[in-house]
Amino acid sequence: MKLAIGCDHGGYNLKERLKKYLQDKKIEVVDCGTNSTERVDYPDYAEKVGKMVAGGKVDRGILVCGTGIGMSIAANKVKGIRAAVCGDCYSAQKAREHNDANILCLGERVIGFGLAEQILDTYLNNEFLGSYHRARVEKIMNIEKEK
Numbered sequence: 551m552k553l554a555i556g557c558d559h560g561g562y563n564l565k566e567r568l569k570k571y572l573q574d575k576k577i578e579v580v581d582c583g584t585n586s587t588e589r590v591d592y593p594d595y596a597e598k599v600g601k602m603v604a605g606g607k608v609d610r611g612i613l614v615c616g617t618g619i620g621m622s623i624a625a626n627k628v629k630g631i632r633a634a635v636c637g638d639c640y641s642a643q644k645a646r647e648h649n650d651a652n653i654l655c656l657g658e659r660v661i662g663f664g665l666a667e668q669i670l671d672t673y674l675n676n677e678f679l680g681s682y683h684r685a686r687v688e689k690i691m692n693i694e695k696e697k
């Protein structure tokens with residue numbers, strides 16, 4: 551699996567921690583920045599990672615900001631993206647199984663590093679269940695086709 555990871559200044563420390571965590575597991579990670587705690591605008595990084603995922607350059611994306619909320623709102627504006635902000639493992643599992651979320655958003659100022667790693671593992675190790683969930687996800691994707 552190949553992942554794209556991005557953050558703003560509020561998520562930089564957790565992004566660095568998760569990048570190393572993934573690399574230690576031999577998972578390929580494309581780092582889309584930012585690369586310091588200097589103030590930046592989170593939509594720029596949400597767009598970069600979102601376009602990498604939507605364009606098929608990576609399998610899934612990880613976005614980190616202070617809360618995960620801004621990143622999820624912005625990433626969900628990219629066509630084809632289903633970004634889910636998760637603060638617990640149950641939500642991360644369902645984001646994959648029910649919603650086929652292709653980007654996980656995390657809030658560095660909300661959760662600790664240990665929980666973030668568990669949420670990430672849960673997100674990566676669960677798959678979309680398809681079946682009747684597929685029709686619902688298709689309805690979501692049809693919304694962005696509407697003018």
Ligand code: RB5
Pocket residue numbers: 558559560561592615616617618619620621
């Ligand atoms: C930056 O201060 C903060 O607004 C950002 O990281 C994020 O939490 C936005 O949703």
